[in-house]
Amino acid sequence: MSQAVVPSKLYERDFCLWVADTVAKLKVRNFDDLDLENLIEEIESLAGREQRELESRLDVLLNHLLKRCYIHTPENYQGWELTIREQRKQLQRLLKQSPSLQNYLSEVFNDIWQVALGDLRQDYPKIEFPDEWQFRRDVETILSAKFWQD
Known part of the structure; x- marks a missing residue:
């Protein structure tokens, strides 16, 4: 089963859980399973x-x-x-x-x-x-x- 769809759905369903999941993946350097599209969007929005x-x-x-x-x-x-x-x-x-x-x-x-x-x-x-x-x-x-x- 592909995990590409799951992170995006998590982002839409529970933002705080998505953040915790993303941080956990970054800490263990699990870059392949990151929801990059939403991560990039969130980082760009920080300056705004x-x-x-x-x-x-x-x-x-x-x-x-x-x-x-x-x-x-x-x-x-x-x-x-x-x-x-x-x-x-x-x-x-x-x-x-x-x-x-x-x-x-x-x-x-x-x-x-x-x-x-x-x-x-x-x-x-x-x-x-x-x-x-x-x-x-x-x-x-x-x-x-x-x-x-x-």
Whole structure:
């Protein structure tokens, strides 16, 4: 009986079991029985997950930086600053694990900025937000600078 069909069915039936089976086969170097098609697909998707996490965290960070800089409601400052700190911490961890994502952050910054800006203009139509990012945009500055005035 051919095992070529079985791994693919396992992948469709029980992903976690498929992963455990694949890891076991890799550990014993049983390359002939690997479900290569799905393994390749999963490995390719790993970078995409990291990129989506970076985009999501950058969106939240920019959204809260804009709020903190341009919306003058002191009762909200602490909450926004806590979110800024948490997103920066998580982005730093992500970039430490995958330093090449620094280049990706620079590539997607303008697109994520536009999304964050659009959301805030919709949520706060009376607030005048700048059309472009007003500050330095290098990764170190984005992840550490206090852009607002007290």
